[in-house]
Amino acid sequence: MSLEDKKRRKFVKQMTGLGVLGLASGVGIYFAPDLKAKDLILRPPGAVSEDKFLKLCIKCGQCLQVCPYDSIELEDIDGGASVGMAYINPHKRGCYLCSAFPCMLACPSGALNHEHDDIKYVEMGIALLTNMNSCLALKNKNVPNSAVDKIYNHTKILSSNERKNKKVNITGLEKEKDKLQKIILDKLDKFRDKPCTICADMCPYPTPIDAIGMIKKDDGLIPEIKEACVGCGACVELCPVSILKIIPREDYTSLYKKGKNHG
Ligand code: SF4
Ligand code: SF4
Numbered sequence: 001m002s003l004e005d006k007k008r009r010k011f012v013k014q015m016t017g018l019g020v021l022g023l024a025s026g027v028g029i030y031f032a033p034d035l036k037a038k039d040l041i042l043r044p045p046g047a048v049s050e051d052k053f054l055k056l057c058i059k060c061g062q063c064l065q066v067c068p069y070d071s072i073e074l075e076d077i078d079g080g081a082s083v084g085m086a087y088i089n090p091h092k093r094g095c096y097l098c099s100a101f102p103c104m105l106a107c108p109s110g111a112l113n114h115e116h117d118d119i120k121y122v123e124m125g126i127a128l129l130t131n132m133n134s135c136l137a138l139k140n141k142n143v144p145n146s147a148v149d150k151i152y153n154h155t156k157i158l159s160s161n162e163r164k165n166k167k168v169n170i171t172g173l174e175k176e177k178d179k180l181q182k183i184i185l186d187k188l189d190k191f192r193d194k195p196c197t198i199c200a201d202m203c204p205y206p207t208p209i210d211a212i213g214m215i216k217k218d219d220g221l222i223p224e225i226k227e228a229c230v231g232c233g234a235c236v237e238l239c240p241v242s243i244l245k246i247i248p249r250e251d252y253t254s255l256y257k258k259g260k261n262h263g
């Protein structure tokens with residue numbers, strides 16, 4: 001079995017295991033059934049079509065060098081045809097949609113299109129809520145400390161004291177990159193033991209209400225993905241119970257039936 005086939009099988013198993021297909025029919029989320037494994041890698045913003053990307057990315061790592069959030073990695077041996085090429089694993093670190101898109105501008109090969117350095121061109125994918133019943137907002141449960149701590153654990157720029165105390169110290173004297181990542185943690189800290197609206201409140205889209213909002217469901221709330229979502233994956237990284245994922249290279253219209261993504 002080829003690596004592509006293995007990835008495809010793994011993906012289908014994961015999606016079925018998470019109940020995505022059941023959820024789709026159960027609450028009126030319409031799920032596109034024809035996703036292809038080769039389309040399922042989340043690329044940095046500005047990435048050209050996957051076929052072109054595979055030809056153009058020269059594995060130089062320039063984009064990841066300039067990313068202030070440490071969002072980009074190069075695919076390891078499991079990447080099959082695209083081993084060594086740039087991608088984003090939103091479960092580890094989403095993209096925070098820098099206004100100047102340094103990743104695109106640093107790309108020397110055209111794999112990330114310089115002309116797309118504006119949010120209106122960003123089409124990384126679309127977010128999907130995979131297990132509504134586990135949403136803390138629906139269950140009226142507060143955000144546990146451990147959920148915030150896990151983001152501290154994988155944030156690379158922290159001092160040993162900040163990591164140990166799980167509290168950032170923003171002095172204004174740190175490098176821009178450090179400051180930006182600390183701002184995320186500082187914002188996230190405010191959700192400790194508070195009701196969860198993290199996905200909606202920390203979405204980095206310039207007008208987040210156009211990308212995601214909280215709507216009433218039973219006695220609680222659930223997130224509603226909206227048309228402007230660009231699939232940056234920040235909500236995937238930050239969700240305390242890991243029930244969001246990104247479907248790369250799909251958009252709102254292709255993934256959800258227009259105007260009805262929750263029943
Ligand atoms: S937009 Fe910013 S955070 Fe996102 S991948 Fe590019 S450099 Fe990194
Ligand atoms: S809802 Fe916001 S944070 Fe989540 S993927 Fe979409 S644009 Fe990014």
Ligand code: SF4
Nearest residue numbers: 135136137196199239
């Ligand atoms: S981040 Fe969003 S989806 Fe995740 S538990 Fe909180 S409200 Fe629910």
